[in-house]
Each structure stands twice: as structure tokens, then as C-alpha cells.
Amino acid sequence: MHQVDFRQEDLRVMARDGYSLAARVYFPSEADQCKAGLLISSGTGYPKEFYAHFAQYGASRGFACMIYDYRGIGASAPADMRECTANLLDWGTLDAPAALNTLVEGLEGQPVFTLGHSFGGQLIGLMDNHTLATGHAFVAVGNGYWAHHHPRDWWKEFLFFMVLGPLSIKQHGYLKGIEYWPGSSMPAGVFKQWRRWCLSPRYYCKDIQNKLDGAYFKMHNTPIRQFAFTDDPVVNTKSEAFIRQCYQDAAYEMNWIDPTDLGIADIGHSGAFSRRARAFWPIPFDWFETLMS
Numbered sequence: 001m002h003q004v005d006f007r008q009e010d011l012r013v014m015a016r017d018g019y020s021l022a023a024r025v026y027f028p029s030e031a032d033q034c035k036a037g038l039l040i041s042s043g044t045g046y047p048k049e050f051y052a053h054f055a056q057y058g059a060s061r062g063f064a065c066m067i068y069d070y071r072g073i074g075a076s077a078p079a080d081m082r083e084c085t086a087n088l089l090d091w092g093t094l095d096a097p098a099a100l101n102t103l104v105e106g107l108e109g110q111p112v113f114t115l116g117h118s119f120g121g122q123l124i125g126l127m128d129n130h131t132l133a134t135g136h137a138f139v140a141v142g143n144g145y146w147a148h149h150h151p152r153d154w155w156k157e158f159l160f161f162m163v164l165g166p167l168s169i170k171q172h173g174y175l176k177g178i179e180y181w182p183g184s185s186m187p188a189g190v191f192k193q194w195r196r197w198c199l200s201p202r203y204y205c206k207d208i209q210n211k212l213d214g215a216y217f218k219m220h221n222t223p224i225r226q227f228a229f230t231d232d233p234v235v236n237t238k239s240e241a242f243i244r245q246c247y248q249d250a251a252y253e254m255n256w257i258d259p260t261d262l263g264i265a266d267i268g269h270s271g272a273f274s275r276r277a278r279a280f281w282p283i284p285f286d287w288f289e290t291l292m293s
Contacts, residue, residue, distance in 0.1 A: 024055075
């Protein structure tokens with residue numbers, strides 16, 4: 001591992017509709033050590049701090065790494081969550097583009113990449129400015145449709161989407177974190193849209209066609225490399241094939257990783273950003289560096 005100190009800067013990112021988003025950038029300690037930028041986009045319900053150690057490692061490799069909270073999540077949530085009208089399409093069409101613009105503007109011509117975890121990779125095709133990035137890394141990105149996931153988890157998804165989530169919405173007006181699920185609290189509109197998508201084999205395709213006229217999934221041979229793990233109950237060959245089809249004109253490469261090959265007992269859907277999975281961390285940054293050479 002490259003050992004270079006980092007510094008951090010907390011900031012607010014303004015989306016084009018005026019919504020203020022909480023963000024943090026980890027920089028190499030010295031400005032002349034910064035060689036590129038990386039926008040890290042979260043999975044559904046994960047606050048930006050979940051990715052902090054991974055971003056710090058990226059700074060040690062010479063990348064300015066931005067983590068941010070979508071509207072309604074973490075430090076981008078309003079005081080009264082019942083008033084938040086956000087949905088998942090807002091995250092992809094408003095929040096992620098604003099974060100990418102802010103990162104690009106701050107780096108003055110240096111190359112910028114994105115790394116999306118779960119929904120953070122799905123949303124690349126919703127961004128009208130994704131061409132600002134030289135390449136996109138996906139980590140555990142697949143179709144959210146429940147029947148494409150491992151059967152052992154079907155009961156958990158049924159309980160969450162059909163019982164616990166609706167109960168929280170009814171009692172609190174939003175999905176309350178910790179008490180009803182292990183993620184962050186999220187707006188009712190996000191949960192309801194996510195639920196509808198995950199109960200459909202087409203996932204978000206209907207909304208993309210009807211509400212966004214197909215959005216921005218034309219990638220024009222832009223490099224995408226997907227990193228997924230053989231023990232992930234959500235991303236498997238069936239759910240990954242859906243994502244591959246969404247980005248069919250990208251220069252898309254698939255990397256299946258057995259965690260035990262890295263000396264890690266398990267990674268699953270969300271473990272890649274844990275410090276115990278740090279043996280994985282160099283892999284996407286090594287790939288970014290090949291795109292810069």
C-alpha cells in the first residue's frame with residue numbers, strides 16, 4: 001500500500017434544483033501528489049461515511065476522493081424526514097451530476113473517474129454529464145429484482161418490502177433506520193420507488209423510459225469495469241447480466257472475485273469497503289491508473 005498522508009475537506013454541493021448535499025473530499029496531503037479524482041457513489045441507504053476508509057486509501061494513492069450523501073440520506077437529510085419528497089431518480093439525475101461537476105471543477109483538468117456501489121453504479125446511466133469521467137468502476141452492481149437474488153434471502157426481502165418498510169412509512173412517514181432496517185433512514189418516496197423496482201423483473205427500466213425518455217445509457221465505448229464477489233447474495237450471473245445489458249455499448253469488463261483468493265473469508269454485497277477487505281482496495285485503483293497511462 002502507498003503510504004501518503006491525506007487531508008479532508010467538508011463541503012456542500014448544490015444540485016441544479018437548489019438542494020444542498022453534504023460531501024467530503026479526501027485529498028493527498030500535498031497538492032502536487034494529486035493525479036486524478038474519484039467520485040464514490042453510495043448504494044441505497046448507505047451514508048457517505050461507510051466509504052470513508054476506502055476513500056482515504058484512494059487519497060493515499062494520489063486520488064482526490066469525494067464521498068457524498070444523496071438527498072434525504074445522512075447529512076443531506078432535512079430535520080423533518082416526513083417533508084422530504086426525494087426519490088431514486090433524483091439521486092441519479094440531480095445529486096450525482098452535481099457532485100461530479102463539483103469534483104471536476106475543483107481538479108482543473110485532471111482525469112476523473114467514478115466508482116459506484118450497488119445503486120451507485122446503476123445511476124451512471126441517469127447522469128447527463130457522465131462523459132466527464134474517463135471511466136467507471138462498479139462494485140457489486142446488479143438488478144435489484146428480488147427473484148434474481150439468492151433464494152436464502154428471499155424471505156428477508158419479503159419481510160422488508162412487504163412488512164417492515166410499509167409499517168415504518170405508516171407509523172413515521174419515512175423509513176426509519178436501525179429500527180426497521182440496518183441502513184440509514186430514507187424518505188418515503190425513495191423507499192416506495194425502490195420497492196416497486198425490486199418487485200419487477202424490469203427493475204427501473206419502465207421509469208427510465210416513461211419519465212426520462214431512456215436517460216443517458218449510451219456510453220460510446222466508455223470503459224466500465226465491474227468488480228463483484230462470488231459470495232454476494234444480490235449480484236450473481238443473472239442479476240449482473242441485466243446491468244451488462246443496460247450498458248451494452250460501453251467497453252464493459254466483468255471481474256468475478258472469490259474473496260478467499262484475497263485472503264478474506266467473505267465480502268458479500270457490502271463488505272468491499274470494510275477495512276478487513278482492504279486487500280481488495282488496490283484493484284480498482286490499479287485499473288484507474290492503467291486508463292491514465
